[in-house]
Amino acid sequence: MGTIRNTSFVLAFAGIAGCAATMPPADLVSARASYGRASHGAAASMDPGALHSAAESLQGAEKSFSDDGDTQGTRDLAYVADRRAQTAEASGEALQAAQQQGQTLAAMHQAETDQANASAARLGQANMQIAQQGQAMQSQGQQLDAERDRRQDAEKRAAQAAADLAAFASVKQDPVRGMVITLSGGVLFASNKSDLLPGAQVKLDEVADALTKNDTVSKVVVEGHTDSQGGPAYNLELSQRRAETVRAYLISRGIASDRVTAVGYGVTRPIADNASAEGRANNRRVEIVVQPTPSP
Amino acid sequence: MHRTLIPSIAAACFVAGCGASYPVPTQQLADTESAERSAAELGAANEPKAQLHLQLAQEQLTQAKVAIAGGDNGRASVLLTRARSDAELAIALTRAGTAKAAAQAAIDQANAQKATNSKQGGQ
Numbered sequence: 001m002g003t004i005r006n007t008s009f010v011l012a013f014a015g016i017a018g019c020a021a022t023m024p025p026a027d028l029v030s031a032r033a034s035y036g037r038a039s040h041g042a043a044a045s046m047d048p049g050a051l052h053s054a055a056e057s058l059q060g061a062e063k064s065f066s067d068d069g070d071t072q073g074t075r076d077l078a079y080v081a082d083r084r085a086q087t088a089e090a091s092g093e094a095l096q097a098a099q100q101q102g103q104t105l106a107a108m109h110q111a112e113t114d115q116a117n118a119s120a121a122r123l124g125q126a127n128m129q130i131a132q133q134g135q136a137m138q139s140q141g142q143q144l145d146a147e148r149d150r151r152q153d154a155e156k157r158a159a160q161a162a163a164d165l166a167a168f169a170s171v172k173q174d175p176v177r178g179m180v181i182t183l184s185g186g187v188l189f190a191s192n193k194s195d196l197l198p199g200a201q202v203k204l205d206e207v208a209d210a211l212t213k214n215d216t217v218s219k220v221v222v223e224g225h226t227d228s229q230g231g232p233a234y235n236l237e238l239s240q241r242r243a244e245t246v247r248a249y250l251i252s253r254g255i256a257s258d259r260v261t262a263v264g265y266g267v268t269r270p271i272a273d274n275a276s277a278e279g280r281a282n283n284r285r286v287e288i289v290v291q292p293t294p295s296p
Numbered sequence: 297m298h299r300t301l302i303p304s305i306a307a308a309c310f311v312a313g314c315g316a317s318y319p320v321p322t323q324q325l326a327d328t329e330s331a332e333r334s335a336a337e338l339g340a341a342n343e344p345k346a347q348l349h350l351q352l353a354q355e356q357l358t359q360a361k362v363a364i365a366g367g368d369n370g371r372a373s374v375l376l377t378r379a380r381s382d383a384e385l386a387i388a389l390t391r392a393g394t395a396k397a398a399a400q401a402a403i404d405q406a407n408a409q410k411a412t413n414s415k416q417g418g419q
Contacts, residue, residue: 076374076377076378079378079381080377080378080381083349083378083381083382083384083385084381086385086388086389087381087384087385087388090385090388090389090391090392091388091391091392093392093395093396094388094391094392094394094395094396095395097392097395097396097398097399098395098398098399100399100402100403101395101398101399101402104399104402104403104405104406105402107406108402108405108406108409111406111409111410111413112409115413
């Protein structure tokens with residue numbers, strides 16, 4: 001607090017001592033130096049009371065030196081003043097160090113707090129990701145359930161379609177070709193004709209209904225077959241025309257044209273002996289093959 | 297407390313110079329012994345900078361007691377004042393040493409914490 005005043009005071013006494021042409025005692029020289037260090041150090045701000053006390057001690061020593069010269073009393077006063085100045089300096093340093101320690105610990109505490117907050121944020125983020133993954137898995141599970149339900153529904157519809165068709169046609173499940181619906185040629189066409197008989201349309205209506213109602217994606221192949229009577233080329237051409245006729249009719253009943261193809265096999269694929277009338281009747285046929293839907 | 301220094305020494309010097317009687321500095325002796333004990337208990341003997349001043353305080357305290365025993369109370373008072381200033385300086389230096397060591401330990405701890413945090417941050 002009185003650092004400037006005290007420093008001036010020291011200098012003033014130093015001047016007086018110089019005029020007196022008397023060498024100051026070593027303790028006084030040391031006290032002046034100690035006070036100079038203390039007044040420019042931490043004591044000025046950290047422990048001004050101790051510094052003021054040191055200034056008063058030095059002032060007493062300087063006055064004694066000024067009044068009496070280098071006496072034992074002056075040396076004693078200077079000795080004590082030197083200790084007081086060093087005490088103020090050490091006290092200021094101690095308080096400054098304690099302040100630094102407090103600031104360092106506070107900064108550490110803040111860093112720990114920041115670290116803890118960052119950890120908590122990371123934990124929260126991880127928990128959120130876990131929750132999102134859980135939701136995604138739940139959603140995936142629901143999708144799988146829905147897919148299973150759709151598959152079961154499709155299987156039911158396919159079974160129903162097969163049951164519907166079985167009432168008027170032979171329906172067989174071929175592991176390679178798919179579902180094969182066989183309609184007797186005599187039911188669909190007059191001899192050597194490729195126009196549908198009126199009764200045939202009713203049957204094909206039911207086939208078309210089954211194909212549009214229960215399955216809208218499977219590919220359908222209409223195969224025409226004949227017996228061995230007549231020339232092979234003629235029978236091939238006849239079977240092709242009959243297959244085309246059935247295809248056209250199915251398309252007219254609502255089945256997408258890109259789902260249905262027609263092919264004539266003529267006499268090449270008999271299913272019975274052409275030597276008997278019954279066998280030939282069985283060979284004259286149209287097979288509607290519903291190919292299995294490829295797995296997605 | 298410190299303000300009594302100048303009159304005390306001046307009076308002691310005056311009395312000693314005139315050869316007049318000077319009362320036994322009983323309270324001053326008790327205060328100085330108390331300061332010396334505090335310095336010793338704080339560990340001044342183990343603090344390099346404080347060690348010398350604790351020793352000086354103890355020596356001058358002993359000399360003061362000899363002076364009192366010899367009836368030289370004025371000189372005893374001066375010696376007690378000097379001894380006490382050394383004891384108080386020893387206390388201040390010991391505290392400063394302890395405080396600086398604690399501050400440095402905190403800095404080291406903070407640096408170790410920073411190093412640990414930076415390692416964790418890098419993983």
